[in-house]
Amino acid sequence: MTDSEVPPNPVVLLAAGVVATAVGGAVAAYRGAEQLPVIGHLLRRTRSDLVARGERSLVPIKALIADVAAEVVELVLDHLDLTELVRQRVDLIGLANEVIDGIDLEAVIRQSTDSMTAEVMSDVRSQGERADDAISGFVDRLLGRDRA
Amino acid sequence: MTDRSAGIVSRGAAAVMDFLVVGTLLGLIYGGLRLAELMFRPIMFHVGTVSFLYSTAATCVVSVLYLTACWAVSGSTVGSVVMGLRVTGLRRERLLPVRACLRAVACVLFPVGLLWVVVDARRRSLQDIIFRTKVVYAWH
Numbered sequence: 001m002t003d004s005e006v007p008p009n010p011v012v013l014l015a016a017g018v019v020a021t022a023v024g025g026a027v028a029a030y031r032g033a034e035q036l037p038v039i040g041h042l043l044r045r046t047r048s049d050l051v052a053r054g055e056r057s058l059v060p061i062k063a064l065i066a067d068v069a070a071e072v073v074e075l076v077l078d079h080l081d082l083t084e085l086v087r088q089r090v091d092l093i094g095l096a097n098e099v100i101d102g103i104d105l106e107a108v109i110r111q112s113t114d115s116m117t118a119e120v121m122s123d124v125r126s127q128g129e130r131a132d133d134a135i136s137g138f139v140d141r142l143l144g145r146d147r148a
Numbered sequence: 149m150t151d152r153s154a155g156i157v158s159r160g161a162a163a164v165m166d167f168l169v170v171g172t173l174l175g176l177i178y179g180g181l182r183l184a185e186l187m188f189r190p191i192m193f194h195v196g197t198v199s200f201l202y203s204t205a206a207t208c209v210v211s212v213l214y215l216t217a218c219w220a221v222s223g224s225t226v227g228s229v230v231m232g233l234r235v236t237g238l239r240r241e242r243l244l245p246v247r248a249c250l251r252a253v254a255c256v257l258f259p260v261g262l263l264w265v266v267v268d269a270r271r272r273s274l275q276d277i278i279f280r281t282k283v284v285y286a287w288h
Binding site: 136 | 161232
């Protein structure tokens with residue numbers, strides 16, 4: 001559901017505008033007050049103290065919320081048969097077809113086959129070259145030939 | 149392509165593979181001829197025995213044609229491609245058809261000349277010495 005489908009209520013908009021104006025005014029007034037000579041320093045200190053206290057108190061609150069959320073989710077999941085739900089609501093065959101269409105299986109097989117073939121060929125050739133060298137070395141020693 | 153001449157194992161393996169390729173070609177030719185005979189003279193058709201002389205001559209001819217074509221076109225037969233070898237002249241030039249044909253005839257009529265690779269210091273076969281060719285590793 002998008003915003004364009006439900007036109008916003010003018011009263012709500014008016015209230016939001018009033019609140020925004022009031023908050024903006026309060027913020028501006030507070031910033032102005034922070035610039036004052038004696039009270040400003042006090043206000044700034046109080047604000048930073050409050051921020052630090054807020055940060056400290058957020059940790060246990062976050063942990064509590066996470067615990068509660070985990071409990072709730074687990075409770076919900078216990079009462080849900082997800083497999084049945086997916087079977088009912090998701091077109092699995094269509095989804096699978098879409099996924100398979102998205103994968104270029106031919107390219108994957110071609111690439112893996114190419115690299116495997118190249119590896120085998122290179123292996124055979126280097127083995128042959130080593131065997132050639134071994135036989136040459138043996139014959140050279142047999143004939144008392146000195147190969148550089 | 150390196151300048152190192154290939155030894156007996158690589159060349160021997162390539163020769164065996166080429167022999168198998170020639171055998172397959174002969175089989176295809178024989179099968180084709182028999183099928184053609186069946187098509188054009190179905191009543192007279194019978195699978196006769198092939199004479200030793202005829203099959204030997206056919207093997208020699210097909211081998212020479214196969215080796216000549218491969219060496220003159222790319223310097224590599226099927227076996228050479230697998231083993232990463234190439235037949236070239238002494239200045240690494242590709243063989244001309246006549247030279248390739250003569251070398252092929254020599255290789256087919258006297259395959260034992262390949263064994264000279266084992267004792268030759270520069271790994272040349274007798275055919276290499278006669279026709280001033282070399283077989284090098286071309287896969288590096």
